[in-house]
Amino acid sequence: MVVQREFDVHTRARGTVEITADVAGIVRDAGIGVGVVNVFVRHSSCSVVLTENADPAVRRDLETLAARWAPDGDPAYRHDEEGDDDMAAHGRAILAGATLTVPVADGRMRLGTWQGLYLWEHRTMAHRRRVVVTVLG
Amino acid sequence: MVVQREFDVHTRARGTVEITADVAGIVRDAGIGVGVVNVFVRHSSCSVVLTENADPAVRRDLETLAARWAPDGDPAYRHDEEGDDDMAAHGRAILAGATLTVPVADGRMRLGTWQGLYLWEHRTMAHRRRVVVTVLG
């Protein structure tokens, strides 16, 4: 059995937006007891990630690290049509990924207590991001 | 058809623990000929990874690289309640991931000869880590 839904996330700037409840709602409505759910973004400059959901400082520190992994405005970049954050965003997206799969048990995501699902905007400006959620079981 | 099982890995310290045989056993017992298996850790400070399974030096060198990707005790971190390795572990987990999916054929994982499945503990202390394995086919 397969249920697929899509929704938009309106990001305001670089940073994370929690989508755990959005995905949990789709999983619950799907009525699938055991299986998996895939969460996918249709973009190459944002990510979906699993990370610690208690202390917001974790996500701020992830920004600090990401700014080293793929710096904005690096003089070595040749792709910079859309600004200093353009290529940095593609680099960050390779590292953090655009797709992830979470197990489902008893009709709910089998996340750990401290795991949250986040859309991570890598561009500095606001964007509309499309998320595709597919529940299989 | 879906089969889901869970097991614990008791890590001793930062480093990798091979779980290829554990997952292979679950796949075999599932009796699913063709499909996929998802392996997931319910934590934000350890990973599941696929890497070279022949020379242990590869995994030691991955530690060397990871210590650069997300250094312990970096003065820029604001999240450090649990010690110098706390935020470093979350950063490493973003890069290496908490979930991966492997194809199944003839009732076995379709791994390459030199591919092994590892739980990678990113914290420096011992932990009990919960792994969720879901076979679909």
Place this chain on the structure above:
Amino acid sequence: MVVQREFDVHTRARGTVEITADVAGIVRDAGIGVGVVNVFVRHSSCSVVLTENADPAVRRDLETLAARWAPDGDPAYRHDEEGDDDMAAHGRAILAGATLTVPVADGRMRLGTWQGLYLWEHRTMAHRRRVVVTVLG
């Protein structure tokens, strides 16, 4: 319903080879309306990635970044039997991944307009790489 196919990619050197059309063809032939497709490489020194498909400079810049993430011939590496690019390739493969899952809708991958699927060769020499594609729905 599950359909699984495999194909080889003959890489010429370090760099990306687009495989979007190959995977799209397998998805189309599978005749699965809604579901997911998993793309997997049976190797620990190359990756499958989703990235920007319009400007080739993006993939060149990803090489620039990857050369910092896991430098060739780093004196700290202990695993170097196959040359300066050996351990670097394993490090890059951890970061970029060997497996990814894309949603399928109306019998087609639900990729964004600017998303392409690439096999990323991390070794400097030509290799034959085996790709396993599994469509579930």
